[in-house]
Amino acid sequence: MAVTRRQKEIIDFLESFVSRNGYSPSFEEIARAMGLKSLATVHKHVTNLEKKGLLDRVHNRSRSIDILPPGTRTRSSDRLPLAGRIAAGLPVETAENSETISLRDVVGNRDVFALEVKGDSMRDEHIINGDYVLVERARTARQGEIVVALVHGSETTLKRFYSEGNMIRLQPANTEMEPIFVPAAHVAIQGRVLGVLRKYR
Incomplete structure (x- = not known):
């Protein structure tokens, strides 16, 4: 242009x-x-x-x-009108709003990529099959953060991260699934989850 x-x-x-x-x-x-x-x-x-x-x-x-x-x-059409706030509890008064919002408003200038979720290991965190997670590229993570982890150099998984001595516990958010324990040397953090996108139709 x-x-x-x-x-x-x-x-x-x-x-x-x-x-x-x-x-x-x-x-x-x-x-x-x-x-x-x-x-x-x-x-x-x-x-x-x-x-x-x-x-x-x-x-x-x-x-x-x-x-x-x-x-x-x-x-500019990639920006969506931010029409206001919606109550998930008691109803609130609505008003006209001229603001807009885009994904960049959420992620800022961070290096972010999206992944489509396959499976239900994180369903108790309200991340389900078919969702898209927004992931900030990172090589480190704090205890309990939801991460994209590369395991044994070949498999990636979406789990909560816990460092326990020389082992890493990759914890699913699904009571039907067991945590994954991997030697720390065999786990590489590829990113931290910032948010989730869900398409209903």
């Missing part, structure tokens, strides 16, 4: 800033770098770049501008 010269300058600055600092610049820093006196102008450019699918940001959070790499850049 075509961008203006100024928008290209902002993209180049964002990429350079994030590369140097490891986090995104504030609107004030963008304004100073671009020689702009108005933050409203910066906001306009950033919003237009977001609509073009060249960057994403988490609204109401500072330093949340993420450059989307080519190939993963999404159209």
Whole structure:
């Protein structure tokens, strides 16, 4: 999608800033770098770049501008309207809401991949066959975290992780299944589960 010269300058600055600092610049820093006196102008450019699918940001959070790499850049239609909150207890009053939400709002700029779940070993954690888990790439895990673990270099499994001396216990969330005990040297953590997606139809 075509961008203006100024928008290209902002993209180049964002990429350079994030590369140097490891986090995104504030609107004030963008304004100073671009020689702009108005933050409203910066906001306009950033919003237009977001609509073009060249960057994403988490609204109401500072330093949340993420450059989307080519190939993963999404159209604005990939964002869903956030219509409000729904009560799972007592009913609450509904109101019109102009916010939107995308997967990037959930995962931020973390390195995340999705896996389709096969089997019911984690059903008591409300992760069932056919669900999709969002997994942050990681090589380590804390006690009790739900992880994707590579066992014996050939098999992957979704379980809760527990380190017990020189053994790893991979604990299912299903009372009909036994935990898996594996020597620590034969287990490699590939990621930690951030969330679950479920399609009903």
